[in-house]
Amino acid sequence: MKFVIAGNGIAAITTARTISNQAPGSQIEIYTDERHPFYWRPQLIQLLAGRLHLEKLYAYPPEWYATRGIEVHLGTRVVQLDVSGQRILLEDGTEVFYDRLLLAVGSSPFEPPLAGMGEDGVFTLRTIEDALDIKTYAQQCLAAGRTETVVIGGGLLGLECSSALTSLGLQVTVLEHGPWLLHRQIDEKGSVVFQEQIERLGIRVMTNAVPEGILASGSVSQVAVEDGRRLPACLVLCATGVRPNVALARDAGLDVNKGIIVDHRLRTSAEHVYAAGDVAEYEGQLPCIIPAAVEQGRVAGSNMVEPDSATYRGTVPSTTLNVVGLELTSIGQIDPREEGYEELRQADAATGVYRKLVLRDGRIVGAILLGDRQRVPTVTKLIKQRTDVSRYKDRLLDDDVDLEEIIHP
Ligand SMILES: Cc1cc2nc3c(=O)[nH]c(=O)nc-3n(C[C@H](O)[C@H](O)[C@H](O)COP(=O)(O)OP(=O)(O)OC[C@H]3O[C@@H](n4cnc5c(N)ncnc54)[C@H](O)[C@@H]3O)c2cc1C
Numbered sequence: 400m401k402f403v404i405a406g407n408g409i410a411a412i413t414t415a416r417t418i419s420n421q422a423p424g425s426q427i428e429i430y431t432d433e434r435h436p437f438y439w440r441p442q443l444i445q446l447l448a449g450r451l452h453l454e455k456l457y458a459y460p461p462e463w464y465a466t467r468g469i470e471v472h473l474g475t476r477v478v479q480l481d482v483s484g485q486r487i488l489l490e491d492g493t494e495v496f497y498d499r500l501l502l503a504v505g506s507s508p509f510e511p512p513l514a515g516m517g518e519d520g521v522f523t524l525r526t527i528e529d530a531l532d533i534k535t536y537a538q539q540c541l542a543a544g545r546t547e548t549v550v551i552g553g554g555l556l557g558l559e560c561s562s563a564l565t566s567l568g569l570q571v572t573v574l575e576h577g578p579w580l581l582h583r584q585i586d587e588k589g590s591v592v593f594q595e596q597i598e599r600l601g602i603r604v605m606t607n608a609v610p611e612g613i614l615a616s617g618s619v620s621q622v623a624v625e626d627g628r629r630l631p632a633c634l635v636l637c638a639t640g641v642r643p644n645v646a647l648a649r650d651a652g653l654d655v656n657k658g659i660i661v662d663h664r665l666r667t668s669a670e671h672v673y674a675a676g677d678v679a680e681y682e683g684q685l686p687c688i689i690p691a692a693v694e695q696g697r698v699a700g701s702n703m704v705e706p707d708s709a710t711y712r713g714t715v716p717s718t719t720l721n722v723v724g725l726e727l728t729s730i731g732q733i734d735p736r737e738e739g740y741e742e743l744r745q746a747d748a749a750t751g752v753y754r755k756l757v758l759r760d761g762r763i764v765g766a767i768l769l770g771d772r773q774r775v776p777t778v779t780k781l782i783k784q785r786t787d788v789s790r791y792k793d794r795l796l797d798d799d800v801d802l803e804e805i806i807h808p
Contacts, residue, residue: 400425402703403487403495405477405647406503407431408440410676410692410699412458414501417700419467425704427469430489432476435527436464441559441689441721443530448563453527477504480651482669499671499703502648502659503696506641506677506687511551515613521635524560536634537567545633546570549622551610553580555720557638561602562722564636572603572630574610574622584718584729588746589753589767596725596751596769641687643678658685663710665699675699686714715782719775725751726772731765731782732757740764745796754796761789777802 402418404411407429415427438456445451464471472489479488486496508523510516520540522533540546546569550561553575561571573580579590580597594604605624613635614621622630643658654660654668658680665673665681675695677687691714701709720727732740733755741758750770756778757765762785766778781788786805794800 400498402427402499403497404429404501408505410696411503412437413693413696414700415469417697421704429471430475430477434474444559444563446530448566502674503676504644504678506643509640509642511639518615518619520619523637540633547631548634549632550636552638574608575606576609586734592748592753664702673699727769728775729767733765733767761787
């Protein structure tokens with residue numbers, strides 16, 4: 400059987416590996432428009448900061464693909480999908496036929512509709528080329544004696560980029576349109592402790608700050624904020640979310656909403672066509688995180704080999720901020736607004752620690768752990784295993800409680 404995969408991110412690689420494990424000897428072909436073999440996108444932050452060299456970025460050597468029978472076609476964009484003919488069309492006009500197809504084409508940075516977005520010195524970060532371009536431009540700014548940098552978007556990516564750019568020697572201001580940073584990862588009380596930590600890293604934060612436009616004279620020079628302020632900037636980085644790459648699927652007539660709609664087997668509306676990763680929408684959810692891409696890739700791969708052999712039931716969202724000197728992990732429901740939830744909290748601004756557990760029916764359903772890496776693995780297990788913790792509830796956040804004992808009494 401011939402398996403064809405469009406895209407070469409973590410969803411594609413996980414699916415390919417699953418297929419090769421479950422059906423050794425299968426023909427597996429990956430087509431990607433990127434010129435590089437698979438790499439972990441979070442490492443782009445290290446590449447940008449100059450802490451990692453390009454050659455160290457590639458996840459696997461060529462033998463890894465060869466021994467699994469995976470053939471990767473780099474720099475090869477898929478431009479069309481013909482579901483009735485079970486074939487895809489490549490940029491150079493080549494047709495590729497499939498028995499099973501996976502769409503794992505990921506997502507692209509959302510570019511806010513601001514005047515000046517296309518100006519020299521305005522960037523988004525998604526690929527190796529983006530990271531290298533930003534780094535080169537940053538070095539040119541520094542060589543010209545300019546350091547003012549504006550990052551639009553105070554989410555995970557915006558803050559990770561801010562930290563990387565700061566470490567290069569730039570002076571970064573983050574513009575966040577909401578009332579606090581990382582509103583998907585931390586609640587309002589925790590954000591007070593968190594913002595102090597971010598500012599200690601030398602990053603300036605402006606919340607409730609809506610950018611109005613980017614001004615340029617030859618290259619970017621200022622960011623205009625709706626309240627009338629003008630921020631000087633030699634470099635602007637937009638980190639304002641992503642949008643799934645649905646064009647291929649939509650043009651082929653597949654059911655598409657914000658993402659490509661998939662069922663619990665990761666099947667799309669077209670026969671023999673599956674989707675996984677950032678591009679897939681399951682029950683209205685688009686997590687756009689690596690754990691979801693991995694779980695979906697496994698299920699899609701299994702079902703592509705053996706229909707109905709694996710089931711996807713959604714992914715508990717879990718994210719970790721990758722900023723040197725700052726440890727923040729958020730899991731599950733961190734700030735539910737409905738009735739029926741209990742919240743346990745501890746905050747210590749002096750040590751930069753903020754812990755919050757959200758409970759429902761005696762089980763932990765969400766957690767924020769700032770400055771407390773130790774608890775992350777056990778709390779994650781308790782959430783995923785839906786362990787009843789009601790007997791320990793009053794002591795869950797105490798320093799002397801060993802959460803492992805709750806898991807293995
Ligand atoms: C800098 C950065 C840091 C991140 N950090 C984290 C983190 O710490 N934790 C986390 O959970 N998530 C993180 N993410 C998000 C995470 O990387 C994504 O959720 C993940 O990469 C999604 O994997 P994917 O395989 O679905 O898509 P992608 O990784 O986007 O891969 C899709 C691939 O398909 C290719 N493609 C698109 N269209 C076509 C076409 N028509 N033909 C051929 N190829 C095509 C794309 O070029 C791309 O290579 C980060 C993202 C970035 C950019």
